[in-house]
Amino acid sequence: MSLPTDLQRRAMVRQPSRQTLCLSQAETKEEILWVARIQDICREGVRLLLMRRFEPRTMLRLEFPRKTQDMPLLIQARVIHVLNYPNGSYGLGCAFSRSLTEEELKDLI
Secondary structure, three states: OOOOHHHHHOOOOOEEOOOEEEEEEOOOOOOOOEEEEEEEEOOOEEEEEEOOOOOOOOEEEEEEOOOOOOOOEEEEEEEEEEEEOOOOOEEEEEEEOOOOOHHHHHHHO
16 A cells, blocks of 8 residues: 555645744845745745745745744745635745754644
8 A cells, every 4th residue: 555645755744724824035135024824834944825836946034923932943944836726825835944843843832
């Protein structure tokens, strides 16, 4: 019995989330912040829902609110794939520039 392609590629179990975060494009000096909803997250990456399209390979600066600290967790992530939704929003699959620790992940979900 073979696993579906999506399950074969996904090594980490993603945790569902409905929290929001702020993000900006990492490769620019502009300070434009966009708000996105986290759809799911794991130590290796995150799936975001937002009203702004970013192209694959774009580097983003993500500001995750934490449950136990006042300062957000700042991490860069590369857009891997983009989904266009009928309502005009976009789903971004992103890979973090480094893996989150278990403690960081627990603090975000």
